[in-house]
Amino acid sequence: MCSHFTQDFLPEKNIEESLHKVTLRRYEKCGHKKFLLKEGYKSVDECKVHKEGCNELNQCFPTTQSKIFQCDKYVKVCHKFSHLKAHKIRHADKKPFKCKECGKSFCMLLHLIQHKRIHATVKFYKCKECGKVYNRSSTFTTHKRIHTGEKPYKCEECGKAFNQSTNLTRHKRIHTAEKPYKCEECGKAFNQSSILSKHKKTHTGEKPYKYKECGKAFNRSSNLTTHKIIHTGEKPYKCEECGKAFHQSSKLAKHKKIHTGEKPYKCEDCCRAFTDSATLTRHKRIHTGEKPYKYEDCGKAFTYSTTLTRHKIIHTGEKPYKYKDCGKALNESSMLTTHKKIHTGEKPYKCEQCGKAFTDSATLTRRKRIHTGEKPYKCEDCGKAFTDSAILTRCKRIHTGEKPYRCEECGKAFTDSATLHKHKRIHTGETPYKCEDCGKAFNESSTLTAHKRIHTGETPYKCEECGKAFNHSLHLTTHKRIHTGEKPYKCEEYGKAFSQSSSLTKRKIIYTGEQPYKCEECDKAFNLSASLIKNKKIHTREKLYKTRK
Template identity: 45%
Template sequence: MGNLALEGGLCGPEVLRTNPGQTLCGTDVKSHQHGGEKLMRRDWGKALMKNCTVHALEKAFKCQEARKDFPGTSDHVQHQVKPQMMEFVAEFHNGEKRFKCNECGKLFYRKSRLAQHHRVHTGEKPYECSECGKVFRCSSSLAIHRRIHTGERPYECRECGKFFRQHSQLVVHQRIHTGARPYECSECGKTFSTKTKLDQHRRVHTGERPYECGECGRTYTCKRMLIQHQLVHTGEWPHECSECGKAFRYMASLVMHRRIHSGERPYECNECGKSFRQRAHLQVHNRIHTGAKTFECSECGKCFSQNSILTTHQRVHTGERPYKCCDCGKCFSQKSTLIKHLNLHWRKVT
């Protein structure tokens, strides 16, 4: 197999090592950035695969028999790729997956990938974290895990400056800015920013709820919801506010609470400029402008702009009065009515 040279603005590990000033798709490689991605050398293989979707692999690599020089320095130095990468690129370009798993029949471009895959069947996890003892099937997974201990976040979003431990996390995050939702449900056409969210959504159609609570038997469509639910049984409130000491079951609740102290109101109404701490509050507010009343009473057909108002209304039909006065025992359907009633007791005392 002939040596491969790079064409079309891509450069491999050898180029980065020998010519640190070389550009990658027109971007300064000194910071190892490409399209908003901050690249680590050990992640170059993954970055190359991501690049294939942008540049197309057949345009990125050219057989060196053509002797094309890479115009990165004044003397037009010839750049080469490692033999392992040469083999991988050629096989990927030719569509060859020569290495087959005897257990499940899955095919791979490289023998090393097959060896890693075999560990799925054997359960072997030879790479251990020296900090916490957690074990992994491949060295790349261990390298990513170590960033939890080191605090390293090498991937930076060029839109907002947020950093991430993994390239895949950055890719998903960037969809917030681009609005991209590439995963579509074949049942209803709803789109999602990640495959995980699509898989979870599909369970709405299939009725599958694979995550069951061992305490009460309640089932959930995703593991995250089960983990959150289990805090009800353990009584844990693990997320504490450093300002006031208030504790929360969920990190998302703490994040929203912190905005009380910081005064941050990141969700602004495009119609009137009013801002809110939570997206849900903005969505409710927007109905004032649109006039939308999406919550309908199944008993009488009356519609409401908020689910909470519908819940209160339904007590007219059910007769439920969940708010009880501790002084006289009188019950009310709304909390606000109870508060007014309590004021009557307070006035009598004073």
């Protein structure tokens, strides 16, 4: 390439070399020396092919393509000014072409035209296998591979195959760790442009996708589509192995790995393996301590966006998910799904070790850890390890003394929302969990489960030291301390330690003289709940005696 081109139009060496390669690759048959450009031009846009160039070169550059246009931001060569203009729009992040039908915006008119076919009644390509219709031959070709199982695009690094070239390109970035898409706001980098676009909405708070039925808004069209299915109850994606249906294809793909046992994503820190990259990314934050999701009102930060969403609801008190049959309102869609199973009695997740079935996969995972003895969550303060991340969080709060969940009724504070929720039932008197055998009702499901064992005589929790068995895991934990001599609950006032938290609470009440348990019948106050119960029985016996008289 001649010196006029390199000196006058490409001041940066790396851009010069890149454009040199790009141009030669496209027009390599013309040769290196024969590619000449006129002198005296200030920009590549003005530069024309020199007339003294060979005939072969002129054949490569028709009169309609006699100009070279270069993008300032990236090394991209265009031969039409319209092409360059369209290319630059992508970098500017502008989407001037809007669909009147659904409001979706595009950076190019061509993309809008292609999109409009979705709304058009005429659809050209129909799949004989499943009857699905497509308006593009390329999309139809890709779809057919779902039925045939064809995966022509293979990764040379790990051998994994894909049905789309774009999926292979994205996958390669896992190996190279390349993240070419960077957020100008916070500097965070991503391996996909679509993820960057989604991330940007975190800063702007933009939620352009609104559902007319309930008024809920979303920052992604895919989230709106998923949300719609909650209302319709549609689950179009079915597992051929077990018949289970899902409302998202990604959920089905994830579920299939349960059957195959495939866990391709491995953590380098603890060697733990996962079925998908997103779970691995979230898991890594346990090691790094990264908490990228911050709530501006209280300044609290979280490792997961879902935890931030749940936390926000604590402040607003919003419970948008309501079950029609019993009218119960919940603050999470996952809780609604789990609650539905109480009514249906459905327990699809079964433990192969002991045969016990559960309503959700998370509980099954925790159950499996009882059998394997795995405790992946370790407290850095006391070295204690746990099977559940939630228990680790509670343990950490014991050390810090943090109690973020406060009862509005009596002002009592708790380390976790579940304990607060249970505590509230003391004030409301709500006992939603009833025993079918004796009719006794409880304010906790775990208490009902433990109570049922009185009727069945089941004692599944056995002490390895002395062989004594218990009907509750908590009783076993407390019992083990007899053998170990462990007393984790220490009184800060007098330094005395206890094996049970209830013993410490009782001791504190004795020191303070506090009597929080009051009898409504005689206004007498007690420092222990057990004493209040005994007092209530006196009143009950008195009433019975008077009735008999």
